[in-house]
Amino acid sequence: MVLDFVDRIAAPLIVTFHTVLEQPSDNQRRIVDHLVRRASRIMVMSLLSRDRLVAQHHAPREIVEVIEHGAPDRPFGREDAFKAARGLGTRPVLTTFGLLGPGKGLETVIQALPEILRAFPSVLYRIVGATHPNLIASEGERYRNELKELAQSTGVSHAIEWEDQFLDTTELLDQLEACDIYLTPYPNLQQSTSGTLSYAVALGKAVISTPYIHARELLGGSVGILVEPKSAPAIAQAVCSLLNDPARLATQKRRAYDRGRLTIWPRFADAVSHMIERSVAQPLCAESVREPSFDAVRRMSDSTGMLQHAIGAVPDRRHGYCLDDNVRALMLVNVAAGISINERIKLATIYAAFIQHAWNEDIGAFRNFMRFDREWCEERGSEDSNGRAIWALARTAIDNPNAELRQWATRLYDTVLGHSQALDSPRTLAFVTLGAAAMVAQRPGHEPSRAAVIRGAEILAHLLERSRRPDWIWFEAVAAYDNPRLPQALIAAGQALQRQDWLALGQESLAWICQRQTAPGGHFRPIGSEGFGLPYDQLPFDQQPLEAQAVLDACAAAYRVDGAELWHMHGMAAWRWFFGANDRGVVLADPDSGLCRDGINPRGANLNCGAESILAFHLSYHSMLALIRGQTQDSGKRVDHTEQGGSRPVVYS
Known part of the structure; x- marks a missing residue:
C-alpha cells in the first residue's frame, strides 16, 4: 500500500528511514529499493544508515541527508x-x-x-x-x-x-x-x-x-x-x-x-x-520564446540519419537509429527557417533516405530499428512508426522548400498510404489521419487521402463514444503516450472535410486530456510513462518532452479553429514545462545549445539528451510560434519575431 501510494505522489517526496538493516529480507530490500527510487530526498539519523542506503540500495549519496534525532532543550545540571x-x-x-x-x-x-x-x-x-x-x-x-x-x-x-x-x-x-x-x-x-x-x-x-x-x-x-x-x-x-x-x-x-x-x-x-527547501521546486524564471540552436540536432545526426539515444549530450551509438526519430527530424527541417536553405536540403535528404530505405516493399510496411552498422533489426516496424512515417511524408510533400524533395515525398506517400488500411491502433490512426488531412487540404481531389481521413476519424469517433463515461471523455479505458494526437486528428479531419461533429469531439476530448494533465498549481503535468495503460488512472512519472510537444501541437490546431483562450493557456503551460514550470522545478531545454533533457523522474531531470527529446523541444517551438501568432492576429497584440528564423526572442503578453 505504501509503494502504491508513493507511486502517485507528484510533489517532491522526502522519505525518512528510522532504521536501515544490515541484512534485510528479500521483501524488505524490495520495499526499500522502491522507496529509494521514488525519493527526491532521503533523511536518515545516522551516518551508517546513509552508507548502507548508498551501498546496498543504490541511493545517490547527494540525496541522502543525515539529520540526527531531535531532542529537548532544557537547562543543565538540575x-x-x-x-x-x-x-x-x-x-x-x-x-x-x-x-x-x-x-x-x-x-x-x-x-x-x-x-x-x-x-x-x-x-x-x-x-x-x-x-x-x-x-x-x-x-x-x-x-x-x-x-x-x-x-x-x-x-x-x-x-x-x-x-x-x-x-x-x-x-x-x-x-x-x-x-x-x-x-x-x-x-x-x-x-x-x-x-x-x-x-x-x-x-x-x-x-x-x-x-x-x-x-x-x-x-x-x-x-x-x-x-x-x-x-x-x-x-x-x-x-x-x-x-x-x-x-x-x-x-x-x-x-x-x-x-x-x-x-x-x-x-x-x-x-x-x-x-525541504532543497527539495521543492524553485520559482520559475520567465522564459521568452527563442528559436533553439540547431547544434543539438546536428550533433545527433550523421550520414545515415539521426541517432536515437545519448549519454548526457553525447550520441550513444550502441542503440543505432529508428524510423520514428528520423521522420520527426524530417518534419523539423521542413520548417526550420533558422538554418540555411542548403543545410535544410542536405539534412532533409539524409532523413528522407533513411525513410526510403526503411520501406520494405515486399511486405508493404516500414522497418523501424536499425543498428549502427546499418543492419535492420526487423522486417516490420511498429504500427505507430508506420503511421508517423505517413504523416511525415505528407508534411514533407507540403512543407519542404525543395521541389524535388516534395515530389519524392508525394510519390512515396501515394505508394504507402494504401497499406495503412491494415493499421488500426488509435494513435497510428491519428498519425495517418493527420497526414491524410494535410494532403486533402493540399490535394482536395485525392480520394485515397479522403478515404484515409474518413476511416481514421470514424474509428476514433466510435472509440470515443464507446469508451466515454461521465468522468472519462477518452478513446480508451487507459491513457498512454502522445495522447493529444487523438483529438488533434479529429480536429484536423473535421477541418479537412467540414465535419462539425468531428471538430466538436476533438475539442471536447482535447479539453479533457489537457485538464487531466494540469496540476493543481496550474503547471503542466503529463501522464507519466510508468502509468501508461493503467485503467482510468495515471501516474506522474516519468514525464517526457514528447507529451509537452503533443499538447502544444494539438492546442495550436484547436486555436486555429476557434481562437479560444483555453488552448493558449494549456499550450503555454506545456511550453513553460520545458523551462522549470514542472513538478521538480528543473529546466529541461536550453535554447542556446538546442539540447533538451530526456524528461523528469522523481529525483529531477533525466540528464540524457536523446533525439526524441531534442526534436520534441524544437518542434514545440514551432507550435508555440503558431499559438502566439494566432493569438496576436486575433487580439491585435504586437509580436516581435523574425519571420525567417532569426535569433531574436518572441515577446508575448
Whole structure:
C-alpha cells in the first residue's frame, strides 16, 4: 500500500528511514529499493544508515541527508531539584526509560547491581516506561515479571524503582532529569536510532551504553562510555568508575550536554527546513520564446540519419537509429527557417533516405530499428512508426522548400498510404489521419487521402463514444503516450472535410486530456510513462518532452479553429514545462545549445539528451510560434519575431 501510494505522489517526496538493516529480507530490500527510487530526498539519523542506503540500495549519496534525532532543550545540571521533587534525596540514580521489551537488555543491568551496591549501597535504579503494547498483546507482563523475579533472586529488589506507565513528554523529561547516569544496555547492535538516547544526551546525563549504531555515533569523542553487550561486569565497572570520581562524572555530564546542543529541536527543525527547501521546486524564471540552436540536432545526426539515444549530450551509438526519430527530424527541417536553405536540403535528404530505405516493399510496411552498422533489426516496424512515417511524408510533400524533395515525398506517400488500411491502433490512426488531412487540404481531389481521413476519424469517433463515461471523455479505458494526437486528428479531419461533429469531439476530448494533465498549481503535468495503460488512472512519472510537444501541437490546431483562450493557456503551460514550470522545478531545454533533457523522474531531470527529446523541444517551438501568432492576429497584440528564423526572442503578453 505504501509503494502504491508513493507511486502517485507528484510533489517532491522526502522519505525518512528510522532504521536501515544490515541484512534485510528479500521483501524488505524490495520495499526499500522502491522507496529509494521514488525519493527526491532521503533523511536518515545516522551516518551508517546513509552508507548502507548508498551501498546496498543504490541511493545517490547527494540525496541522502543525515539529520540526527531531535531532542529537548532544557537547562543543565538540575538533578538535585528533580530528585528532591521525587523524594530521592541525594541517592545516586541510574535510569533506563522507554517501552519495555526483551530488546532493552535490562536483565544485564539487574545482574550488575549486586556489585554496584556493594560499593554504593544507596544507588537506585529506576526503570521508567510501560511494557510495549505488542508484548502485552502477545504475552502480557511476562517479561516485566521475569525481570522482577531476577531482581528478587539476586537480592536487589530494594534498589529498583518501577515506573510502570506511559508518560507524556513533560513528565518523562522530568523523570529523566532526576538521574545521574543513563543506561542503554541494548543487546541489538544494529539499532540505528534511539530517541531515548538522544534525550538523555541533550539533558546532560552521563551515559553508559552498548555500542549499537546510534550510540557509537552520538557518544563518540568521549561523550559517553561504551561497554560490551550482555556484560554485567562491564556495566558494573563503568558505573562504579563514575560514582568513584565525582569530577569525572560531572565532566561526562557536561560533555553530553554540549553534544546535545547539536540535536535540540530548534537545530533539528532548521536542518529539516533546509532539506525541504532543497527539495521543492524553485520559482520559475520567465522564459521568452527563442528559436533553439540547431547544434543539438546536428550533433545527433550523421550520414545515415539521426541517432536515437545519448549519454548526457553525447550520441550513444550502441542503440543505432529508428524510423520514428528520423521522420520527426524530417518534419523539423521542413520548417526550420533558422538554418540555411542548403543545410535544410542536405539534412532533409539524409532523413528522407533513411525513410526510403526503411520501406520494405515486399511486405508493404516500414522497418523501424536499425543498428549502427546499418543492419535492420526487423522486417516490420511498429504500427505507430508506420503511421508517423505517413504523416511525415505528407508534411514533407507540403512543407519542404525543395521541389524535388516534395515530389519524392508525394510519390512515396501515394505508394504507402494504401497499406495503412491494415493499421488500426488509435494513435497510428491519428498519425495517418493527420497526414491524410494535410494532403486533402493540399490535394482536395485525392480520394485515397479522403478515404484515409474518413476511416481514421470514424474509428476514433466510435472509440470515443464507446469508451466515454461521465468522468472519462477518452478513446480508451487507459491513457498512454502522445495522447493529444487523438483529438488533434479529429480536429484536423473535421477541418479537412467540414465535419462539425468531428471538430466538436476533438475539442471536447482535447479539453479533457489537457485538464487531466494540469496540476493543481496550474503547471503542466503529463501522464507519466510508468502509468501508461493503467485503467482510468495515471501516474506522474516519468514525464517526457514528447507529451509537452503533443499538447502544444494539438492546442495550436484547436486555436486555429476557434481562437479560444483555453488552448493558449494549456499550450503555454506545456511550453513553460520545458523551462522549470514542472513538478521538480528543473529546466529541461536550453535554447542556446538546442539540447533538451530526456524528461523528469522523481529525483529531477533525466540528464540524457536523446533525439526524441531534442526534436520534441524544437518542434514545440514551432507550435508555440503558431499559438502566439494566432493569438496576436486575433487580439491585435504586437509580436516581435523574425519571420525567417532569426535569433531574436518572441515577446508575448
